[in-house]
Amino acid sequence: MKELVLAQIMQVLPDLIDLLISVILGVALLYWRRWTGIEIEAKRREALQSALSNAAKLLLLDDGDMDDAVFYVRRSVPDALAYFGLDDEDIETYLAPKIAAQGRDPMLAPEPVRAEAVTGLTGEPV
Structure with missing residues (x-):
């Protein structure tokens, strides 16, 4: 049973990591655009x-x-x-x-x- 649950988690884990990386990059890009947009407006x-x-x-x-x-x-x-x-x-x-x-x-x-x-x-x- 333990091995079965671990095997299921190992199958889903790469997809979860991909999703997490995408979310982190999306949030970072959003903040970057806000920051550079403010700088461009100031210039x-x-x-x-x-x-x-x-x-x-x-x-x-x-x-x-x-x-x-x-x-x-x-x-x-x-x-x-x-x-x-x-x-x-x-x-x-x-x-x-x-x-x-x-x-x-x-x-x-x-x-x-x-x-x-x-x-x-x-x-x-x-």
Whole structure:
């Protein structure tokens, strides 16, 4: 009787081990996808924030308008925009605080930096 039960267990044991390995690998893969998905989202968010900051700086330094800044962001991070589902209106909304952080009202037309206004460390015009 003991040998019969042991023989039955030995027949089922490889299948149980295969099932257990599959479950462990499935759970590990699930956690891996969650972890890398969070990292990928963070990288896209960082890239979007950087593009928004750069667009705000370009908007304030150059003789550009909001359309130029939106175009810059669209060209810089199309994957992030697609991932987060942002359109031009959303980009303008996210640009406004970046422009305000630069010390300008985002609704006003930007004032370009004039060459004669730029000075070096000694105060002499560059």
